[in-house]
Amino acid sequence: MKKLGVILFLIASIYACKDVVNEIPDTPFSTTPYVFTYDKALLPPPRIPADNPITAEGVFLGRMLFYDPILSADSSQSCGSCHNQSKGFTDNGKEFSMGITGAIGKRNSMPIFNLMWHLDGFFWDGRSDVLRHQAITPITDPTEMNETVGNVLAKLNNSPLYKAHFKKAFNAQELSEELLGKALEQFMMSIISGNSKFDRVALGLDKFTAQEKVGQIIFNSEAITIDNEIDPKNPQNYGADCFHCHGNSLFMRREFLNNGLPSNDDLGQGGVTGNPKDDCKFKTPSLRNIEKTGPYMHDGRFKTLEEVVQFYLGPMKDNCNSLANSPNMHALKDSVYLSPSQKAALVSFLKTLTDDELLTKEEYSNPFK
Ligand code: HEC
Ligand code: HEC
Structure with a gap:
């Protein structure tokens, strides 16, 4: 009786394993395409970089990053601090923005919307050519977030919440500088102004x-x-x-x-x-x-x-x-x-x-x- 029990248990375990194996997939990594809802009669068709398809998961990760002060050295400032949605994503009526050290920049904060149609560079002087590269510069700018990319990546890679989100958005175990830029790029590309x-x-x-x-x-x-x-x-x-x-x-x-x-x-x-x-x-x-x-x-x-x-x-x-x-x-x-x-x-x-x-x-x- 005892023997039969062991055999049955073994058979059951084999089936259970099989089930687990079958469950674990082969399911390929998949994301939900982001759907733009603006009226195409008014604004041009979406213009998305071929190597950064815009997905609901990527946009959401980018949105978290945009609003998370973890990107600054002392966790006091996020992108959203100087790009306030209710002001068209500009800095609250300020002539110049103030970084975390109290340093004042020399340019006026810029609005963020319809950026996927900006073809000729970012910043007032065009010094950044690609949005995902632009997105990294405020992090390291001493008059802005004054942080190193290495520290930001270490902080994010230590966070179970972020880990779950990079996995969902990019099927990645670790967030790299490239993916950080791509997530911010996706969120900023999703911001559309077309309903005035x-x-x-x-x-x-x-x-x-x-x-x-x-x-x-x-x-x-x-x-x-x-x-x-x-x-x-x-x-x-x-x-x-x-x-x-x-x-x-x-x-x-x-x-x-x-x-x-x-x-x-x-x-x-x-x-x-x-x-x-x-x-x-x-x-x-x-x-x-x-x-x-x-x-x-x-x-x-x-x-x-x-x-x-x-x-x-x-x-x-x-x-x-x-x-x-x-x-x-x-x-x-x-x-x-x-x-x-x-x-x-x-x-x-x-x-x-x-x-x-x-x-x-x-x-x-x-x-x-
Ligand atoms: C020759 C091209 C040109 C013409 C014509 C022109 N603008 Fe501009 N406009 C610019 C440029 C370039 C800037 C940015 C200049 C800067 O900040 O140094 C600008 C900036 C502005 C700004 C400030 C935007 C901001 O985000 O700070 C406003 C408002 C504006 N223009 C309104 C107008 C109006 C109204 C007219 C017609 C009376 C006009 N512009 C005609 C090129 C032009
Ligand atoms: C301390 C305030 C401050 C913070 C923090 C900040 N920005 Fe900015 N942002 C600015 C200012 C000022 C400019 C214009 C700078 C220039 O032209 O030299 C700018 C320009 C931009 C532009 C260019 C828009 C265009 O039309 O060319 C983008 C995009 C942008 N910021 C995104 C971000 C992102 C993403 C973050 C967070 C990683 C961020 N910013 C954090 C103040 C800030």
Whole structure:
């Protein structure tokens, strides 16, 4: 009886083992493709790097990393500290950001959305060419998170929570610098702004006010400078020439340009390329959510959109000999005239680019809250 019992037990164990073996897989590693929900009639098709397919698991890991202060040396600052969702992912109205040591940077924090369509480099001066490489630089920047990549990887690789997430997203036992960059890249690529009043009007779901409509025309019309006045009695004809550089549905131009700001010692792209023709050229930013992302320009020199508009009406000087390369810049000619109500209309149009979905969407928010 005893023997039979042992034999039965053995047979049962063999079957049990078989079951376990069958369960353990062969199931191949699989992820859930990330689905973009924006309206394809408005924004271009997704542009995803072939070697970093965007997945729900990768985006979620990237989101955790983006909001986790573990990336900074003293665990006090996350990417989200200087890129606040409710401010279009900029730094809370600050001219310059402060890093963990109290050091102040020399540029204004940049908004984060629609980055998968930025083809010509990241940062105001374009010094980083690929988003996943860009994503590592704030970690080691002494004026930002002031940490080493080695320490960050050690901290993450010691965390059971993160270990489970790298496994899910990349089938990896360990997070490497490459995968850290790729996860942050996936989360940042998932952040889309495409549901502002402007977008709803374009889709026929909403209507501009009369003032916003006038503003849109001014935004999209060539400037007629006072020099070559065509019809001063018909101010309808005046435009502010914004569309040359901030046109199309992304409201940006994929180029580094000089927009005529009086220069200080920041050479912008010229400081990176060493080519004097690039001096005073900066990334041409998107105007989506511009109402929320002030202060404005690479050094945050303008507090309000009214000041920005006044600046663009000129007159401007070419401080760096690169203004002539800017598309259709009226600046070298003379001032552009807009009446006070036209200026107000232009600003009211700019405010239709605010996208409340971007500013509040749960999937872009801090997952630890
Ligand atoms: C201390 C504040 C601070 C922290 C922390 C910070 N950033 Fe930034 N970020 C900035 C500033 C300032 C700029 C513009 C710097 C420049 O152009 O020189 C910037 C620029 C960027 C850009 C460029 C956007 C574009 O359109 O070119 C991206 C992307 C970005 N940050 C992502 C991140 C990520 C990811 C992290 C976390 C790993 C992070 N940032 C942490 C302040 C910060
Ligand atoms: C020649 C191209 C060009 C034209 C024309 C142009 N811009 Fe710009 N714009 C730029 C560039 C380049 C920057 C970034 C400059 C910098 O920070 O040094 C910029 C920055 C801005 C900013 C600040 C964005 C931010 O994130 O800080 C606003 C707002 C803006 N432009 C609005 C306008 C408006 C309104 C018009 C029309 C009156 C206009 N622009 C015309 C190229 C242009």
